[in-house]
Amino acid sequence: MPAPIRLRELIRTIRTARTQAEEREMIQKECAAIRSSFREEDNTYRCRNVAKLLYMHMLGYPAHFGQLECLKLIASQKFTDKRIGYLGAMLLLDERQDVHLLMTNCIKNDLNHSTQYVQGLALCTLGCMGSSEMCRDLAGEVEKLLKTSNSYLRKKAALCAVHVIRKVPELMEMFLPATKNLLNEKNHGVLHTSVVLLTEMCERSPDMLAHFRKVRQLSSSQLVPQLVRILKNLIMSGYSPEHDVSGISDPFLQVRILRLLRILGRNDDDSSEAMNDILAQVATNTETSKNVGNAILYETVLTIMDIKSESGLRVLAINILGRFLLNNDKNIRYVALTSLLKTVQTDHNAVQRHRSTIVDCLKDLDVSIKRRAMELSFALVNGNNVRGMMKELLYFLDSCEPEFKADCASGIFLAAEKYAPSKRWHIDTIMRVLTTAGSYVRDDAVPNLIQLITNSVEMHAYTVQRLYKAILGDYSQQPLVQVASWCIGEYGDLLVSGQCEEEEPIQVTEDEVLDILESVLISNMSASVTRGYALTAIMKLSTRFTCTVNRIKKVVSIYGSSIDVELQQRAVEYNALFKKYDHMRPALLERMPVMEKITTNGPTEIVQTNGETEPAVLETKPPPSGLQPASQANDLLDLLGGSDITPVIPTAPTSKPASAGGELLDLLGDLNLTGSPVSAPAPQIAQPPFLLDGLSSQPLFNDIAAGIPSITAYNKNGLKIDFTFERSNTNPSVTVITIQASNSTELDMTDFVFQAAVPKTFQLQLLSPSSSVIPAFNSGTITQVIKVLNPQKQQLRMRIKLTYNHKGSAMQDLAEVNNFPPQSWQ
Amino acid sequence: IHFILLFSRQGKLRLQKWYTTLPDKEKKKIIREIIQIVLSRNQKTSSFVDWKDLKLVYKRYASLYFCCAIEDQDNELLTLEVVHRYVELLDRYFGNVCELDIIFNFEKAYFILDEFIIGGEVQETSKRSAVKAIEDSDMLQETVEEYMNKPAF
Numbered sequence: 018m019p020a021p022i023r024l025r026e027l028i029r030t031i032r033t034a035r036t037q038a039e040e041r042e043m044i045q046k047e048c049a050a051i052r053s054s055f056r057e058e059d060n061t062y063r064c065r066n067v068a069k070l071l072y073m074h075m076l077g078y079p080a081h082f083g084q085l086e087c088l089k090l091i092a093s094q095k096f097t098d099k100r101i102g103y104l105g106a107m108l109l110l111d112e113r114q115d116v117h118l119l120m121t122n123c124i125k126n127d128l129n130h131s132t133q134y135v136q137g138l139a140l141c142t143l144g145c146m147g148s149s150e151m152c153r154d155l156a157g158e159v160e161k162l163l164k165t166s167n168s169y170l171r172k173k174a175a176l177c178a179v180h181v182i183r184k185v186p187e188l189m190e191m192f193l194p195a196t197k198n199l200l201n202e203k204n205h206g207v208l209h210t211s212v213v214l215l216t217e218m219c220e221r222s223p224d225m226l227a228h229f230r231k232v233r234q235l236s237s238s239q240l241v242p243q244l245v246r247i248l249k250n251l252i253m254s255g256y257s258p259e260h261d262v263s264g265i266s267d268p269f270l271q272v273r274i275l276r277l278l279r280i281l282g283r284n285d286d287d288s289s290e291a292m293n294d295i296l297a298q299v300a301t302n303t304e305t306s307k308n309v310g311n312a313i314l315y316e317t318v319l320t321i322m323d324i325k326s327e328s329g330l331r332v333l334a335i336n337i338l339g340r341f342l343l344n345n346d347k348n349i350r351y352v353a354l355t356s357l358l359k360t361v362q363t364d365h366n367a368v369q370r371h372r373s374t375i376v377d378c379l380k381d382l383d384v385s386i387k388r389r390a391m392e393l394s395f396a397l398v399n400g401n402n403v404r405g406m407m408k409e410l411l412y413f414l415d416s417c418e419p420e421f422k423a424d425c426a427s428g429i430f431l432a433a434e435k436y437a438p439s440k441r442w443h444i445d446t447i448m449r450v451l452t453t454a455g456s457y458v459r460d461d462a463v464p465n466l467i468q469l470i471t472n473s474v475e476m477h478a479y480t481v482q483r484l485y486k487a488i489l490g491d492y493s494q495q496p497l498v499q500v501a502s503w504c505i506g507e508y509g510d511l512l513v514s515g516q517c518e519e520e521e522p523i524q525v526t527e528d529e530v531l532d533i534l535e536s537v538l539i540s541n542m543s544a545s546v547t548r549g550y551a552l553t554a555i556m557k558l559s560t561r562f563t564c565t566v567n568r569i570k571k572v573v574s575i576y577g578s579s580i581d582v583e584l585q586q587r588a589v590e591y592n593a594l595f596k597k598y599d600h601m602r603p604a605l606l607e608r609m610p611v612m613e614k615i616t617t618n619g620p621t622e623i624v625q626t627n628g629e630t631e632p633a634v635l636e637t638k639p640p641p642s643g644l645q646p647a648s649q650a651n652d653l654l655d656l657l658g659g660s661d662i663t664p665v666i667p668t669a670p671t672s673k674p675a676s677a678g679g680e681l682l683d684l685l686g687d688l689n690l691t692g693s694p695v696s697a698p699a700p701q702i703a704q705p706p707f708l709l710d711g712l713s714s715q716p717l718f719n720d721i722a723a724g725i726p727s728i729t730a731y732n733k734n735g736l737k738i739d740f741t742f743e744r745s746n747t748n749p750s751v752t753v754i755t756i757q758a759s760n761s762t763e764l765d766m767t768d769f770v771f772q773a774a775v776p777k778t779f780q781l782q783l784l785s786p787s788s789s790v791i792p793a794f795n796s797g798t799i800t801q802v803i804k805v806l807n808p809q810k811q812q813l814r815m816r817i818k819l820t821y822n823h824k825g826s827a828m829q830d831l832a833e834v835n836n837f838p839p840q841s842w843q
Numbered sequence: 844i845h846f847i848l849l850f851s852r853q854g855k856l857r858l859q860k861w862y863t864t865l866p867d868k869e870k871k872k873i874i875r876e877i878i879q880i881v882l883s884r885n886q887k888t889s890s891f892v893d894w895k896d897l898k899l900v901y902k903r904y905a906s907l908y909f910c911c912a913i914e915d916q917d918n919e920l921l922t923l924e925v926v927h928r929y930v931e932l933l934d935r936y937f938g939n940v941c942e943l944d945i946i947f948n949f950e951k952a953y954f955i956l957d958e959f960i961i962g963g964e965v966q967e968t969s970k971r972s973a974v975k976a977i978e979d980s981d982m983l984q985e986t987v988e989e990y991m992n993k994p995a996f
Contacts, residue, residue, distance in 0.1 A: 309924055
């Protein structure tokens with residue numbers, strides 16, 4: 018068989034191929050030749066063939082049949098063979114291959130070879146891709162070589178040790194003794210690799226770290242001073258052509274030393290103090306005209322910020338970063354922004370000084386720089402600069418890439434919430450975000466925004482007006498439309514009455530409002546969730562608008578046959594409201610009260626299912642009486658672990674009392690709520706069928722259970738509290754108590770708060786009162802609903818606490834109610 | 844350093860050195876992805892790209908792109924220097940190195956890299972030493988005659 022073609026020949030030939038197919042053909046032909054040559058066990062040309070194979074492998078063709086050949090080459094005596102063999106091993110024989118372990122013996126032999134270059138090959142291969150088993154087997158050899166005086170081998174052994182430690186961390190101890198003298202070397206290669214080894218050890222093991230910080234070695238020099246000395250020599254020494262890079266002596270070593278110093282100085286006062294001087298020296302003396310110098314400065318800054326440095330040094334570091342920011346080189350700016358981001362928490366004021374430069378970086382073309390500048394900007398917003406920063410950030414939101422918009426929008430909301438100088442500004446900012454990046458706003462932002470709006474009571478008219486104007490032109494951005502629909506639903510009356518104070522009120526008729534809501538309903542662009550919002554809003558307007566109630570009725574009845582299950586259910590129930598329960602409609606669709614902001618989590622967080630209600634548990638803030646049906650539905654779904662059936666609109670989190678466990682059961686069991694007209698909780702709607710099968714077909718409201726006598730629970734100082742009872746048909750453990758508080762004195766009682774506690778076996782839920790003022794002379798009452806769950810059918814007892822203001826002084830009283838009629842709990 | 848890639852402006856791979864273990868398919872996928880990312884960057888952008896949990900540092904020399912993937916705590920600016928140093932070594936060895944040199948002598952390019960970096964860390968900071976080691980190793984390589992006459996095992 019003719020001698021296989023040479024490597025270069027092959028490369029030349031393949032490069033002449035004009036198409037992929039031609040190339041593939043050539044390669045296949047050559048592979049076949051190589052394969053038969055391998056089969057013949059030809060020692061002479063094995064090396065050449067493997068080299069060719071490696072070339073083809075780089076082009077992307079399979080080369081696994083050459084693995085064993087590599088092994089043979091490694092075992093060969095000829096250096097040429099070994100060189101190619103080890104190269105092939107590194108390319109083809111990673112630890113996933115079965116034959117990987119077969120290398121171990123060869124490597125072991127070669128580690129002890131007489132020629133240092135062979136030893137070098139073995140160390141290199143082991144250090145690049147040795148598997149854990151191999152490392153375990155050969156660690157001893159490596160350790161031996163670490164102690165040799167041959168610097169060529171020593172440096173390779175050090176990096177090999179690093180690899181061993183990475184693969185088998187338990188072996189770290191083994192290399193400890195050898196590290197004693199490593200830094201005494203003059204050879205830069207050894208110094209560099211030793212520092213890498215020490216760094217690896219310190220990073221991985223806190224024990225090692227402590228050891229290196231403190232230990233006094235035989236030559237009585239600690240590690241930190243030693244490193245400082247070496248670094249000093251590097252800086253002070255004259256020009257050394259061998260290690261010089263643009264006038265700086267061995268920057269690689271300098272940077273590695275700085276990094277090791279960082280790890281040693283972190284959280285350690287003594288070490289940090291020992292390095293303060295040298296850090297200052299490096300920071301001030303290093304040339305910054307070339308990338309090299311900046312690389313060293315960068316590492317220095319990182320080190321200064323991470324250790325316990327003195328404040329002067331820190332300021333110096335931040336100023337260096339500030340200078341970096343002004344540098345024309347993008348890489349340097351990038352690096353500066355990254356570091357500033359890390360330090361902004363700890364050195365906030367210093368970073369603030371560079372705020373304007375950072376904001377300028379928002380306009381940079383590079384994506385990574387923009388992202389860092391954005392994050393940094395958010396971190397720098399505070400009460401003083403919020404207006405200016407927000408302007409910049411809003412402008413950024415306008416023009417940035419889509420991948421940023423969601424984060425930017427969320428960031429703006431957060432910052433606005435924390436630092437808004439005025440409510441109007443806050444609302445304006447929100448509006449701006451919604452209109453600019455409306456479709457990128459995160460879903461959880463919508464309930465937060467709604468809550469925010471509810472809380473700015475005086476801005477309602479302004480808000481609804483602006484929102485109305487915003488969606489008039491364009492109702493495709495879902496979050497915007499959702500918020501707008503909700504607001505129009507709530508405050509539509511303000512809109513048509515033209516009450517806006519903050520800006521020029523617009524003339525809107527009820528029909529126009531309904532027009533826009535209907536368009537949202539009809540539009541193809543509207544998501545199901547958005548439609549839900551719109552429908553509910555229309556419904557709410559039935560109590561706020563006067564002339565268009567019929568139109569609303571019509572709309573609602575149309576959607577009673579909508580394909581969308583969610584819409585259909587809502588429409589059907591709203592219809593029912595119109596027909597059967599019209600007397601309840603105004604109460605149900607009353608204005609939402611100001612909502613408590615608890616945590617940023619949704620209702621799932623708030624519900625605790627523990628049933629403990631010791632007498633000590635007093636209800637302080639009753640939950641808002643979920644007047645919007647959707648919120649109840651959502652709570653239920655969330656309470657039950659969230660179903661993914663209908664996308665129920667997450668409205669603002671309602672504040673639940675601690676004994677919310679009862680609520681869970683209440684909601685489940687007591688769907689068919691009776692209610693006194695004022696504060697009845699809304700009917701449950703839009704339930705996923707599996708949870709409530711059978712219940713959804715039942716009438717929404719129960720017939721009021723008749724016949725339980727009411728009692729006077731408390732009567733003192735002119736304050737009388739009566740309890741009336743109702744029992745649920747579906748869940749006999751639930752008793753609904755309606756309290757009526759009346760005032761027979763000549764002066765009103767204000768800030769009235771009713772609190773109740775029940776024994777352990779009961780659960781209690783307090784709904785919101787009708788008001789907090791009891792007018793004098795029995796001219797009016799406060800009504801409040803309490804739901805009690807009594808699964809064990811024990812005798813109902815209750816302790817109540819009353820607080821109110823009367824005749825200018827604060828009154829408080831505790832009482833126990835024991836006269837519950839048996840029918841109320843049996 | 845997790846891996847080093849050299850590729851031409853047309854997207855052809857000239858050298859790949861992996862310091863972590865990955866399946867072949869994975870490697871191919873990564874190479875394709877990274878070549879695409881780097882080639883699509885324009886002149887005005889920085890040399891750094893955030894990619895997965897690593898940072899890519901790349902630099903173009905004539906028609907070749909040199910790309911390194913480093914960890915979060917590694918110094919990007921220094922990595923640029925590492926890349927530059929490698930190019931200098933190649934230059935010293937080949938004498939005014941060009942892409943063709945690397946294509947036709949790819950195994951030498953690997954050898955030089957292996958004298959400079961082991962396991963993803965720099966082993967030798969002196970240009971002179973590194974090149975000398977390669978040249979000495981080259982001398983060790985047998986001549987054709989010697990090769991034929993020497994016993995294999």
